[in-house]
Amino acid sequence: MKKNVLVLNSTHLPINITGWKRALILLYKGKAAAVKYNGCLINGRFRLPEIIKLLNFAPVPYADVVLSRKNIFLRDNHTCQYCGRAHSNLTIDHILPRSRGGDDSWTNMVVCCARCNCKKGDRTLEEAGLKLKGSPYRPSSALYLHMTRMSGVPASWHEHFFKTN
Ligand SMILES: [Zn+2]
Structure with missing residues (x-):
C-alpha cells in the first residue's frame, strides 16, 4: 500500500x-x-x-526552485507547450524571443518541440499564430x-x- x-x-x-x-x-x-x-x-x-x-x-x-533547463522540462512534463506532444526532439523556447527583449524567466520559457520552435522562429506568439497550452508559472x-x-x-x-x- x-x-x-x-x-x-x-x-x-x-x-x-x-x-x-x-x-x-x-x-x-x-x-x-x-x-x-x-x-x-x-x-x-x-x-x-x-x-x-x-x-x-x-x-x-x-527550497527555492532554481530556474534551469531540467526544472523547466519537469514543470512542463517534457511536453511541447505549443502542440502538446511529447516529442523526443525538445528544446526550450523563449515565448518573447530574446532578440525582442524577452528574458530568462519561468514565465517566458517553455518546453517546445523542434517543429514548433522552427515554426515560431524569432516571432511573438501573435505573429506566429501560436497559442500556449497552459500558463507558464514559477513553481x-x-x-x-x-x-x-x-x-x-x-x-x-x-x-x-x-x-x-
Ligand atoms: Zn510542438
Missing part, C-alpha cells in the same frame, strides 16, 4: 511528503496533528491521515514541483500549496 501524507510545518507551509507509517508515528508521539483524514482505516482502527501538521515549528530551509517550491510529478496526489494537497504561496 502506498499512501503518502503531506506534512505541513506548524506555520501550515508544506515541507515534506512522507509515508503513512511515519505519519502515524508522528501522530502517535504527539509531534503532529491530523489536518485531514483520507477515509481509510489501518488494522480496522487507525484512521489514515492525508495531511498532518507538525505541532512544533521545524526549521526547514525554504512555488521544490516540493511543489516534486508533487506535480507524482500520480494520485489528493486534491486537498493542492489547496495547501496555493494557500501559502
